[in-house]
Amino acid sequence: MKDTFDSYVTDDGRTIGGVMMDMRGITLRFGGVEAIKDISFDIREGEIRAIIGPNGAGKSSMLNVISGFYHPQEGEVWFRGEKRPPMKPYQVARQGIARTFQNIALFEGMSVLDNIMTGRLTHMKSGMLAQALWMGKAEREETENREAVERIIDFLEIQAIRKTPVSRLPYGLKKRVELARALAAEPKLLLLDEPMAGMNVEEKEDMSRYILDVNDEFGTTVALIEHDMGVVMDISDRVVVMDYGRKIGDGTPSEVRNNQDVIDAYLGVAHD
Numbered sequence: 001m002k003d004t005f006d007s008y009v010t011d012d013g014r015t016i017g018g019v020m021m022d023m024r025g026i027t028l029r030f031g032g033v034e035a036i037k038d039i040s041f042d043i044r045e046g047e048i049r050a051i052i053g054p055n056g057a058g059k060s061s062m063l064n065v066i067s068g069f070y071h072p073q074e075g076e077v078w079f080r081g082e083k084r085p086p087m088k089p090y091q092v093a094r095q096g097i098a099r100t101f102q103n104i105a106l107f108e109g110m111s112v113l114d115n116i117m118t119g120r121l122t123h124m125k126s127g128m129l130a131q132a133l134w135m136g137k138a139e140r141e142e143t144e145n146r147e148a149v150e151r152i153i154d155f156l157e158i159q160a161i162r163k164t165p166v167s168r169l170p171y172g173l174k175k176r177v178e179l180a181r182a183l184a185a186e187p188k189l190l191l192l193d194e195p196m197a198g199m200n201v202e203e204k205e206d207m208s209r210y211i212l213d214v215n216d217e218f219g220t221t222v223a224l225i226e227h228d229m230g231v232v233m234d235i236s237d238r239v240v241v242m243d244y245g246r247k248i249g250d251g252t253p254s255e256v257r258n259n260q261d262v263i264d265a266y267l268g269v270a271h272d
């Protein structure tokens with residue numbers, strides 16, 4: 001069922017469409033280190049796709065290939081039916097791919113609101129000159145940007161901290177602001193690098209709910225790296241498992257959970 005190109009409806013009523021992102025035979029090397037070894041997998045429209053694996057497996061490298069930070073030596077990246085030429089991260093962002101980082105990357109001295117506004121940059125078309133010469137269009141754009149940001153602030157329930165400098169926020173809220181900034185770009189594909197890292201149980205539950213809501217209400221496709229297995233198994237439609245740069249498993253949470261190679265990798269069973 002799930003490896004055909006047909007769309008299907010999940011048990012909880014969401015529609016998963018055809019292939020959005022197709023990674024074909026990706027190999028990425030850093031000097032002598034092969035961080036990714038000939039990996040193929042896809043991400044389908046509307047799904048929540050997890051990438052898991054032990055430390056150093058190559059997960060962040062894979063996310064960096066998707067977001068255009070790294071360019072693989074071998075393999076092809078296909079997005080919505082077209083082979084993607086090597087692109088700069090901002091060009092990838094313009095295609096509708098936004099991300100958060102493993103270590104929060106916000107402007108600490110700026111307010112929550114201003115941080116989220118930076119997520120709108122890919123939508124800002126009128127520069128300074130246009131703003132000076134063509135006030136109507138620039139004003140309209142500014143209003144649209146403000147409205148989009150306000151919708152996200154409401155959605156993620158962070159009204160109370162909108163004027164607060166990010167440096168004053170606890171860790172869990174900073175993660176939520178980072179999610180807000182990524183959402184401000186109105187991405188088609190949202191990449192989350194360890195969204196639960198460093199969170200307590202309650203914060204993890206909140207973040208899980210927001211990810212599910214973003215997927216459900218905005219129809220955003222999500223690809224996430226996460227170490228918390230409980231969360232991964234709970235919220236993902238499909239999981240790809242990496243170990244030492246290789247793909248060792250790919251399927252639904254229950255398929256992956258019962259995959260012997262995956263069990264061995266997590267238990268630290270020696271490789272040939």
Ligand SMILES: Nc1ncnc2c1ncn2[C@@H]1O[C@H](COP(=O)(O)OP(=O)(O)OP(=O)(O)O)[C@@H](O)[C@H]1O
Nearest residue numbers: 030033034035053054055056057058059060061062
């Ligand atoms: N910029 C880089 N330069 C050199 N080696 C790198 C670079 N980035 C990653 N690597 C190496 O590639 C391999 C995979 O690293 P990567 O960070 O992708 O793994 P990971 O699965 O995300 O790990 P973790 O769960 O610890 O974040 C590691 O051996 C790492 O040392």
